[in-house]
Amino acid sequence: MKRTVDVNIPLGPIHPCFKEPARLKCEAKGERIVGAEVELGYMKKGIERIMKGRPWQEVMFLAERVCGICSVIHNMVFIEAMEQISSIPVPPRAAYLRVIANELDRMQSHLLANFSYCYTIEHETLGMYLLDLREQVMDELERLTGARVTCAYMIPGGVRCDMPRHNAEILSGSLDRIERDLRRYSGMFADGPMIALRSRGVGILTKEAAQRAHAVGPTARASGITTDGRLIHPTYRQLGFVPLSRTDCDNYARVMVRFDEIIQSISLIRKCLQDLPKGVIRGGGVCKGGETRYSGEAPRGELTYFIKSDEYGRIVDIQIQTPSIMNIEACCHEMIIGADSIADVTATFVSADPCIACTER
Amino acid sequence: MTILQQIKNKVRARSIHVAYVDVGSCNGCDIEVLACLAPRYDIEQYGIFVHNNPREADVLLVIGAYTPGWEEKLAMVWEKIPPPKAAVAIGNCPISGCLFNRRESFVDPPVKKHIPIAAEVPGCPPRPTEILQAILLVRDAVFANWEGEHP
Amino acid sequence: MSGYLYEKDLVPQKYRILVSVRHDKLVREIASELEMPVQELRRYLIEHLDMILLENLPARAEAAGTKLSDNGEVATALGKEKYTLFIPILPVAAMDSIFRDVNERVRTGIPVAEAVAYGRAQIREALRR
Numbered sequence: 001m002k003r004t005v006d007v008n009i010p011l012g013p014i015h016p017c018f019k020e021p022a023r024l025k026c027e028a029k030g031e032r033i034v035g036a037e038v039e040l041g042y043m044k045k046g047i048e049r050i051m052k053g054r055p056w057q058e059v060m061f062l063a064e065r066v067c068g069i070c071s072v073i074h075n076m077v078f079i080e081a082m083e084q085i086s087s088i089p090v091p092p093r094a095a096y097l098r099v100i101a102n103e104l105d106r107m108q109s110h111l112l113a114n115f116s117y118c119y120t121i122e123h124e125t126l127g128m129y130l131l132d133l134r135e136q137v138m139d140e141l142e143r144l145t146g147a148r149v150t151c152a153y154m155i156p157g158g159v160r161c162d163m164p165r166h167n168a169e170i171l172s173g174s175l176d177r178i179e180r181d182l183r184r185y186s187g188m189f190a191d192g193p194m195i196a197l198r199s200r201g202v203g204i205l206t207k208e209a210a211q212r213a214h215a216v217g218p219t220a221r222a223s224g225i226t227t228d229g230r231l232i233h234p235t236y237r238q239l240g241f242v243p244l245s246r247t248d249c250d251n252y253a254r255v256m257v258r259f260d261e262i263i264q265s266i267s268l269i270r271k272c273l274q275d276l277p278k279g280v281i282r283g284g285g286v287c288k289g290g291e292t293r294y295s296g297e298a299p300r301g302e303l304t305y306f307i308k309s310d311e312y313g314r315i316v317d318i319q320i321q322t323p324s325i326m327n328i329e330a331c332c333h334e335m336i337i338g339a340d341s342i343a344d345v346t347a348t349f350v351s352a353d354p355c356i357a358c359t360e361r
Numbered sequence: 362m363t364i365l366q367q368i369k370n371k372v373r374a375r376s377i378h379v380a381y382v383d384v385g386s387c388n389g390c391d392i393e394v395l396a397c398l399a400p401r402y403d404i405e406q407y408g409i410f411v412h413n414n415p416r417e418a419d420v421l422l423v424i425g426a427y428t429p430g431w432e433e434k435l436a437m438v439w440e441k442i443p444p445p446k447a448a449v450a451i452g453n454c455p456i457s458g459c460l461f462n463r464r465e466s467f468v469d470p471p472v473k474k475h476i477p478i479a480a481e482v483p484g485c486p487p488r489p490t491e492i493l494q495a496i497l498l499v500r501d502a503v504f505a506n507w508e509g510e511h512p
Numbered sequence: 513m514s515g516y517l518y519e520k521d522l523v524p525q526k527y528r529i530l531v532s533v534r535h536d537k538l539v540r541e542i543a544s545e546l547e548m549p550v551q552e553l554r555r556y557l558i559e560h561l562d563m564i565l566l567e568n569l570p571a572r573a574e575a576a577g578t579k580l581s582d583n584g585e586v587a588t589a590l591g592k593e594k595y596t597l598f599i600p601i602l603p604v605a606a607m608d609s610i611f612r613d614v615n616e617r618v619r620t621g622i623p624v625a626e627a628v629a630y631g632r633a634q635i636r637e638a639l640r641r
């Protein structure tokens with residue numbers, strides 16, 4: 001509930017720790033934070049309004065630009081929703097390639113999030129290590145899809161380009177390297193006494209609060225809720241995916257969950273490469289009219305598209321529910337309350353991996 | 362030009378502070394700017410320091426298609442930067458609005474209308490190397506001979 | 513009347529959030545449940561909730577729907593938890609007193625539906641105040 005208070009510390013819209021503009025108004029009692037409000041409105045582009053009335057061929061590229069950090073999953077969820085509406089089958093090889101692209105995207109997004117956290121708590125060395133590791137993942141993503149960020153890899157009924165044998169070998173080689181480095185870095189994070197002082201017991205999000213705010217993704221999994229959109233995805237089911245979770249509920253747990261998930265992603269990709277089926281990568285199909293609700297697991301949590309299309313494959317109505325909405329809300333109204341200083345506020349805010357571009361669209 | 366001015370020029374061109382401001386992007390360009398920090402591209406070896414504090418900055422990187430929330434505020438940020446200064450538009454968004462510049466959207470590109478832009482880097486998103494190159498070119502064009510041009 | 517020094521008036525921005533497809537559906541649902549005009553509810557939401565909470569309303573409403581409530585028929589019908597914890601439009605204390613009132617009425621023999629209707633009228637009053 002909105003209140004008028006005497007001490008109101010505004011953070012943002014331009015703040016050295018935030019990558020994106022948001023305005024955080026913290027109500028403080030001494031140095032302790034007793035409440036926080038977020039006012040957005042710096043990034044509202046009205047992308048859902050642009051999408052309405054356009055053919056899917058255009059909306060596909062628009063969907064990717066809802067969020068530049070996790071563009072692959074936006075592409076994937078939109079395309080799979082269209083496939084579900086018009087019942088287009090996906091060739092098995094394409095389904096596996098999709099998983100590989102998606103997991104690479106998750107890895108780079110998590111590495112970026114952990115980099116931001118380390119940078120915010122002023123542990124620049126570890127941050128730079130992680131950013132360097134992210135470049136290696138970006139290389140792999142580029143080798144597979146042809147672009148670094150907005151790659152539009154998936155199309156209805158398949159994927160855009162195949163992965164030749166030698167590329168698969170290069171990929172598995174670099175996965176080994178990435179995993180070796182990552183284990184070292186996550187060990188540094190797990191054992192660092194200074195890091196623990198800044199992270200353990202800070203920004204507690206209890207399980208009940210997380211459920212109330214409908215928190216998703218690593219933020220929820222660090223609070224002991226095992227929700228994961230990948231559990232209901234058919235290809236991930238074939239791969240035998242099991243979600244991870246932690247129960248310590250603090251900043252440290254959120255960052256560690258992300259580290260663990262990167263390692264899990266690496267093993268998922270290995271499994272994909274191992275039993276990558278042979279065959280075509282594009283089956284073809286026609287997009288039809290219909291209405292559906294489709295969700296997938298983005299790096300930050302459950303991403304849902306509500307789509308209604310007409311018989312020519314044009315989008316009539318669309319609403320996107322991005323994970324950051326729930327996570328930022330949980331962060332600002334539950335985690336920050338009781339933080340001991342403003343420095344903890346920025347660290348906690350960054351630990352929830354906020355992405356303002358998706359929140360406002 | 363006096364010796365002192367030459368020294369000033371030289372020093373100024375070797376210590377550029379960069380701030381970035383996101384005026385309604387998709388984040389794609391944001392993370393490519395962040396990637397410039399990575400040891401692979403290593404923006405700091407050229408004496409460029411990304412700090413995100415307008416009051417210390419020399420170069421302002423503008424990302425995004427100018428949403429209504431930034432009216433007045435972007436100009437305020439621009440005024441806070443002490444001269445010499447230059448603004449660089451990163452990505453298609455500040456140049457043309459990219460694909461957000463359609464009917465029904467809220468954006469108001471180009472950013473050129475609102476603050477003076479010295480250089481533009483097209484691409485959706487541009488590669489980190491291109492961003493780096495643009496900053497270096499702006500450095501040579503604006504800062505390397507500032508004392509000579511503004512006696 | 514207070515002015516703005518730095519921030520702009522956020523009402524248009526908040527209104528834009530509330531009229532997008534899913535939010536509009538939810539607001540209309542709540543308005544018809546409480547039997548109050550949609551415009552009035554929108555104004556209340558805009559004045560009392562911050563932007564991120566407005567964005568999150570549908571997800572929170574969904575969470576309220578899936579949570580199995582174990583505190584009785586009256587509480588569920590009145591939306592005791594829904595309107596305080598999940599969609600925080602009423603302070604907990606105000607809701608508690610309304611809930612006590614309604615329970616009192618049910619105990620004196622008034623049918624549940626009627627008592628709940630009375631409770632909703634009370635909520636409406638609280639929102640107008």
Ligand code: SF4
Pocket residue numbers: 065068150386387388389390391424425451452453454459460484485486487
């Ligand atoms: S230019 Fe492209 S990648 Fe960059 S912010 Fe705009 S839409 Fe995103």
